[in-house]
Amino acid sequence: MMDQTATAKASVLPFEHRVENRHIQTQVLLAGIIGDAIVVFLSLAFSSWLRFETTLVPFGVRTHVIHWTDYSGHVAFGTVLFLLLLPHRHLYDLHRIIHLRQTVPVIIKSALTWLLAYMAFSWLLRSEEEISRAYVIIAFGLTTAMFTLWRYLLCKIVQGESIARRLQQRILFVGWSGHATSLVRAIAADGGLQYKISGYVPSGRVREANRPDVFLRKLGSHGSIAEVLHAHSIDMVILADMNLSTDETVALANLCEKEMVDFKVIPSCFQILLPCLQMQTVSSMPVLGISYLPFDLPFNAMLKQLVDLVGGMVGFILSAPIIALFGLLVYLESPGPIIYRQRRLGQAGRPFWIFKIRSMKMNAEGDGKVGWTVKDDPRRLRIGGFMRRWNIDELPQFWNVLKGEMSLVGPRPERPELIGIFKEEIPHYNARHNIKPGITGWAQVNGFRGDTDLTKRIHCDIYYIENWSLLLDFQIMLLTLFRQKNAG
Numbered sequence: 001m002m003d004q005t006a007t008a009k010a011s012v013l014p015f016e017h018r019v020e021n022r023h024i025q026t027q028v029l030l031a032g033i034i035g036d037a038i039v040v041f042l043s044l045a046f047s048s049w050l051r052f053e054t055t056l057v058p059f060g061v062r063t064h065v066i067h068w069t070d071y072s073g074h075v076a077f078g079t080v081l082f083l084l085l086l087p088h089r090h091l092y093d094l095h096r097i098i099h100l101r102q103t104v105p106v107i108i109k110s111a112l113t114w115l116l117a118y119m120a121f122s123w124l125l126r127s128e129e130e131i132s133r134a135y136v137i138i139a140f141g142l143t144t145a146m147f148t149l150w151r152y153l154l155c156k157i158v159q160g161e162s163i164a165r166r167l168q169q170r171i172l173f174v175g176w177s178g179h180a181t182s183l184v185r186a187i188a189a190d191g192g193l194q195y196k197i198s199g200y201v202p203s204g205r206v207r208e209a210n211r212p213d214v215f216l217r218k219l220g221s222h223g224s225i226a227e228v229l230h231a232h233s234i235d236m237v238i239l240a241d242m243n244l245s246t247d248e249t250v251a252l253a254n255l256c257e258k259e260m261v262d263f264k265v266i267p268s269c270f271q272i273l274l275p276c277l278q279m280q281t282v283s284s285m286p287v288l289g290i291s292y293l294p295f296d297l298p299f300n301a302m303l304k305q306l307v308d309l310v311g312g313m314v315g316f317i318l319s320a321p322i323i324a325l326f327g328l329l330v331y332l333e334s335p336g337p338i339i340y341r342q343r344r345l346g347q348a349g350r351p352f353w354i355f356k357i358r359s360m361k362m363n364a365e366g367d368g369k370v371g372w373t374v375k376d377d378p379r380r381l382r383i384g385g386f387m388r389r390w391n392i393d394e395l396p397q398f399w400n401v402l403k404g405e406m407s408l409v410g411p412r413p414e415r416p417e418l419i420g421i422f423k424e425e426i427p428h429y430n431a432r433h434n435i436k437p438g439i440t441g442w443a444q445v446n447g448f449r450g451d452t453d454l455t456k457r458i459h460c461d462i463y464y465i466e467n468w469s470l471l472l473d474f475q476i477m478l479l480t481l482f483r484q485k486n487a488g
Contacts, residue, residue, distance in 0.1 A: 024163070024166045024167055025094055025167060028094070028097060028158055028163070028167070029092055029094070029097070031154070032092060032097055032154060033083075033092065035150055035154060036083060036086060036091075036147070036150070037079065037083055039143075039146050039147055039150040040078075040079045040082045040083065040143055040147065041075065041076075041079045042146075043139065043142050043143040043146045043147070044074075044075040044078045044079060044139050044143060045068075045072075045075050046142065047135060047138040047139035047142050047143070048068040048069075048071040048074070048075060048135055048139075049068040050138055050142075051068070051132060051134055051135040051138055052066050052068045052070075052071070052132075052135075053068050066132075071135065074131060074135075077118075077121070078114075078118055078139065081114060081117060081118055081121070082110075082114050082143070085110050085113055085114055085117070086110060089106050089109065089110045090106070091103065091106060091107070091110065094167070094194065095194060097151070097154060097155065097158055098155065098158055098159065098164075098167075098193050098194055099155075099190075099193070100151060100152055100155040103151055103155075104148060105471060105472075105475075107144065107147055107148050107151065108144065108471065109469075109471060111140060111143060111144040111147070114140075114143075115136065115140045118136065119131075119136060159193060164193055167193075167194065168193075168194065168195060168196040169194065169195050169196070169235040169236050169262075170196050170197075170198045170232060170233055170234050170235045170236070171187075171195055171196065171197045171198060171234070171235070171236045171237075171238060172198055172199065172200065172201065172219065172225075172228060172229070172232070172234045172236070172237050172238070173197070173199070173200035173201075173212075173216070173237075173238050173240050174200070174201055174203055174222070174225065174237060174238070174239050174240065174241065174252060175200075175202065175203030175239060175240045175241020175243070175244070176200065176202075176203075176212050176240050176241060177240045177241060177242070177266065179240065179266045180212070180238070180240035180266060181212070181213055181214055183238070183240075183266065184197060184212075184214050184216070185214070195236075197216065198217070198219065198232045198234060199216050199217035199218060199219040199232070200212060200216050200217075200218060200219065200240075201218065201219055201220050201221060201222055201224070201225055201228060202218070202221065202222055203222060203239075203240075203241035203243065203244055219231075219232060225237075225252070225255065226255060226259070229255075229256075229259050229261055230259075234261055235261060235262060236261065236262040236263075236264060237252070237256050237261055237262070237263050237264070238264045238265070238266060239252060239263070239264070239265045239266065240266050242265075242266075249265075293434075293465060293466065293468075294465075294466075294467070294468040294469070295434070295435055295465070295468060300468070303470060304407065304468075304470070304473070307408065307470065307473065308401050308407050308408050309402070311401070311408045312398050312401035312402040312408065313402065315395075315398040315401070315408070316398040316399060316401075316402060319395040319396075319398060322392065322395060323357060323395050323396060326357055326383065326387060326392055326393075327339070327357060329383045330357060330358055330359070330381060330383060330384075333381050333382060333383055334358075334361055334362060334381055336358070336362045337358065338357065338358060339355055339356070339357065339358065339396055340355070340356045340357070340358035340359075340360075341353045341354065341355050341356075342354050342356070342415065343415060343416060344413035344414065344415060344416075344437070345413060345414060345415075345416055345419055345433065346405055346406065346413055346433075346436060346437050347433060347434070347435060347436045347437070348433060348434075349430075349433050351416060352400070352403075352405040352406075352413075354397060354400060354405075354406075354413060355396035355397055355399055355400060356393045356394060356396055356397070357387060357392065357393045357395065357396060358381075358384075358393075359380060359381055359383070359384030359385075359387050359388055359393045360377075360379045360380055360381065360384060361379050361380075361381060391440070391480060394439055394440075397439045398439070400439075401439065405436070406436055406437050406438060406439060407435070407436040407437070407438045407439075408438060408439055408440070408473065408477065409438040409439070409440055409441060409442075409464075409472075409473045409476050409477065410435055410436050410437050410438025410441055410464070411432040411433075411435070411437055411438065411441050411443065411461040411464070411465075412437060412438065412440075412441055412443070412444060412449070413437035422454065426454050426455060426458060429454075429458055431458075431461075431462055431465065432458065432461040432462070432465070434465060435465060440476060440477065440480040441460070441461065441464060441476065442460045442461065442463060442464040442472075442476055443456075443457040443460035443461055443464075444480065445476055445479035445480055446460055448460055
């Protein structure tokens with residue numbers, strides 16, 4: 001009788017644990033929604049008070065006396081509009097609440113979208129009294145600041161041990177692969193705030209290469225997965241070994257469904273462009289494929305081209321005196337051509353000449369050997385080290401941007417002689433040629449430039465291609481100005 005009771009209790013506890021976890025998640029999300037509404041409403045109301053009841057705002061024209069409560073309709077409308085935008089930006093996904101660093105750019109984008117939508121709706125629904133532009137500007141700045149501060153406080157509360165522990169999802173790996181190792185390390189780097197790895201079980205087709213190369217507890221055999229799910233209150237099963245037969249995979253998925261455990265698969269056959277994988281249909285049949293990339297949308301491509309055109313013109317004009325100054329310094333140290341051109345491959349593998357201020361001695365590659373510069377390269381000019389440190393040698397590439405051969409931001413172009421080697425040795429190297437190369441890029445501002453880890457550089461380039469936005473481009477440009485790089 002005791003054994004039957006214990007067995008029944010063991011079969012209930014994992015389910016209760018998962019229900020409790022989801023209940024806590026719901027409470028956290030509900031607190032986020034209520035808190036967001038209060039913060040946005042108070043920010044907009046306080047903005048109207050600042051605008052109409054104080055002398056802190058000296059600009060703007062008032063045709064008649066307005067009391068701050070007269071804007072109650074605008075405040076209510078602005079609050080509802082802001083709150084409707086947040087789910088669209090996935091700000092109520094649990095990871096957006098836990099990880100503030102990922103959330104701040106999304107908050108800024110949401111606030112900018114709100115600003116444009118608010119002004120548009122206010123104009124379309126305008127009454128006799130035109131809405132105060134000073135109020136809108138104050139509301140945008142104050143709401144963005146207060147909303148970010150509130151989400152920071154919510155993030156700190158959720159990251160507290162008592163709540164974070166109850167939000168964690170326990171993960172069980174079935175089988176192993178190199179991608180599982182990467183996932184374990186990513187979870188560890190994330191602080192384990194959302195996930196806790198309980199251990200693994202072999203897939204049933206155990207080979208030495210399929211054993212974890214990081215420390216994980218072996219919780220049982222492949223045949224005892226059902227018992228492991230109960231004994232360790234597993235919330236998520238991740239199949240890492242794609243060598244299982246279809247019947248075995250379906251059986252594992254059915255077991256997880258029966259036990260109300262999330263079932264995930266690491267798509268080992270897709271090593272890049274994972275965020276763009278979606279279930280689609282081809283003649284009513286479901287297939288898994290890459291749906292689209294940001295640059296596949298004509299509007300995004302046109303927007304980036306417009307920014308390149310304007311930025312290229314401004315950059316070329318502003319950099320001309322700097323190019324002349326450092327060109328003179330180069331000539332005084334090493335007489336000869338000031339501008340150095342080099343063959344590179346651009347979008348779709350098309351070759352073009354890239355322009356730089358010469359930072360090396362004349363005939364630095366006279367021996368015919370092609371390669372990167374190295375630390376304390378004896379071929380480098382004294383002024384060359386300074387120029388490379390501050391990216392001054394790259395300034396003539398604004399001309400490449402104006403010619404349409406390069407973009408302000410993108411993967412750095414490489415020499416044809418090196419690409420012939422890289423594309424054979426480094427997986428997915430040529431994926432970076434889907435877009436125009438850039439004067440600067442995500443890899444460069446993260447320290448991967450010149451003679452650095454090529455695999456990490458490619459990962460940065462692919463991340464940029466998958467996650468492009470105009471805000472990311474501006475972020476990279478600012479980081480390029482304020483971060484010093486090694487020569488490349």
